[in-house]
Amino acid sequence: MNESVQQSQPQYYHQIDQATRESGFTMASDIQTCSLLRTLASAKPGGSFLELGTGTGLSTSWILDGMDQESHLVSVDNDEGVLQVATTYLGADPRLELVCADGGEWLAANGESKYDYIFADTWHGKYLMLDEALSMLKKGGMYIIDDMLPQPNWPEGHQEKAHRLVATLDAHPDVWVTKQHWATGIIIAVKK
Numbered sequence: 001m002n003e004s005v006q007q008s009q010p011q012y013y014h015q016i017d018q019a020t021r022e023s024g025f026t027m028a029s030d031i032q033t034c035s036l037l038r039t040l041a042s043a044k045p046g047g048s049f050l051e052l053g054t055g056t057g058l059s060t061s062w063i064l065d066g067m068d069q070e071s072h073l074v075s076v077d078n079d080e081g082v083l084q085v086a087t088t089y090l091g092a093d094p095r096l097e098l099v100c101a102d103g104g105e106w107l108a109a110n111g112e113s114k115y116d117y118i119f120a121d122t123w124h125g126k127y128l129m130l131d132e133a134l135s136m137l138k139k140g141g142m143y144i145i146d147d148m149l150p151q152p153n154w155p156e157g158h159q160e161k162a163h164r165l166v167a168t169l170d171a172h173p174d175v176w177v178t179k180q181h182w183a184t185g186i187i188i189a190v191k192k
């Protein structure tokens with residue numbers, strides 16, 4: 001099977017990709033993960049979507065591409081510089097709300113909100129405040145994380161953190177979990 005992404009790419013993907021490279025931002029999701037994010041986003045028509053860790057908006061563009069017109073995406077990052085790239089290319093999309101905030105503060109302030117889909121791509125909602133993020137999932141809602149296979153840029157000690165996170169998710173009573181040794185290592189959890 002050819003694993004490359006043959007289908008169309010989001011409207012601004014190439015511009016964001018280029019701006020991302022030029023900015024020196026190296027944490028953007030790979031294209032396979034982005035493709036999966038779009039496919040899964042299309043399974044939640046009329047959905048409420050949350051992305052923790054917008055970066056330059058690369059993954060955001062793929063999530064938006066899978067969402068229908070009735071869906072809404074909140075995407076949070078604390079770095080105004082990278083958010084500016086996302087705003088430039090995606091800011092006009094009425095389905096998208098870009099929020100510049102600390103992920104922990106945002107989760108603490110928005111714990112009552114419920115989502116059909118959460119892509120947790122920063123510390124909060126993944127390595128920190130995992131339970132808070134999972135509690136914001138609706139029944140049947142999807143929680144997605146990447147970078148769970150060892151990455152060259154992992155600092156010392158990160159491998160142990162990743163193992164603990166996988167074990168915590170595996171043992172979590174509220175979700176069914178599937179771990180994929182594919183792309184950068186993806187975990188998909190669905191709220192029971």
Ligand SMILES: C[S@@+](CC[C@H](N)C(=O)[O-])C[C@H]1O[C@@H](n2cnc3c(N)ncnc32)[C@H](O)[C@@H]1O
Binds near residue numbers: 029059078103
């Ligand atoms: C892995 S990158 C996100 C990449 C993006 N989702 C993509 O795939 O293109 C993680 C992001 O988390 C942001 N971040 C780091 N600490 C944060 C915090 N305390 N609150 C909110 N965002 C944070 C960084 O600015 C960075 O953009």
